[in-house]
Amino acid sequence: MVHHKAPPPAPEGAACAAAGCGCEAAARAVENGSPAFRRAVWIVLGLNAGMFALEVVQGQLAGSMALQADALDFAGDSATYGLSLFALTQSLSFRSKAALVKGVSLAIMGVYVLAAALWRTFVDGTPDAVTMGWVGALALSANVISALLLLRFRDGDANVRSVWLCSRNDAIGNVAVLCAAGVVAYTATKWADLFVAAIMASLFLSTASSIIRQARGELRLQAAA
Template sequence: MACGDCCASSSTKSRTNDPRWRRALWIALGVNAAMFAAEIVAGVAGGSKALQADALDFLGDAANYAISLGVAGMALTWRARAALLKGATLAVLGLYVLGAALWAVWHGGVPHAEMMGIVGLVALLANAGVALMLYRFRTGDANMRSVWICSRNDAIGNIAVVLAAAGVFGTGTAWPDLIVAGVMAMLGISGGVQIIVQARRELAPEGRGYAVAAE
């Protein structure tokens, strides 16, 4: 049992040192930073809460990828702590987006459907490529899994933005945009909770070890 646990830990740590993993993170970081800048401008100019929500998700993911690069190759404890931070960030961003969407129900206008659709399609292509690139790392530790969850959520969110653009165009109202923003917010909160739960599980055995040593 003990040997198996050590081997598993060593194997996971070696995966975080994999040059392919680091290269994938650098590419994902660049894509997310560029798409954040593009979507936040388009979201504000087009009055779309869904685009703004997606832009904030890109920003959070860019920060998460940077953290992942910083802890890659470190002990599992540090990677799990980084995952806790990323999970909390994702959940907080989700709560912010949810609040902004609720505020817009009473104070927002009708967004530009054409801009939403074009930017959403570009973002979808970018995120689909990143998600495919990171797919092989989806079963790693909490830190690696958090990167996969972020990429998966982005791709799903982009599809939702495109559908919202079609809905706004067809109905002439902001409801499709606001509904999608709310769904994306809930997806972010759910993903953050998943990351936090797994990270806490990875930290629990060491926590019990410290307690035993203290006794």
């Protein structure tokens, strides 16, 4: 009787792959890339982490849930690149556990944004459209800079090439925030801000759920091996 060996558990990037977030191959590219590519990723990681902090703070000050939801995107990218860089010499078990932590963290933030957006529907007040506009524009610029830094290393490799897809998808969220800022300024109401926040947070909850399921599956495979 032939016994088929179970396939090895996928790395942390595979958890992102299940979510369809567009950055899973970028994580593998970090692992397989040259030292120069990894240095560029460190710069991109700094940009993403900085924008996450800025959008969280300015989102609170401006009363904008869309900015806080967009911050989730930067948080997710920071976690993806950061874990990929840190976990290069770690075990598959560590990487799967790190992915699980990432998924749970994103889920918590997504629930917070959704709950806060729901609460804001019953509270008077309009977000600061000017702050939404300049922070959204800065976030879009950060993603464009990230794409330009990383696209230098494309050279036909599908994994590295996927970094563009990741940055492109991030830019969609930035554009959504800018559109919401324009509608808020034109209508002097909060509804566009809350709508964009709810949509983005819902997408991140879906992503977090997929990451958690995939990471738990990897851990079960590792335990059975």
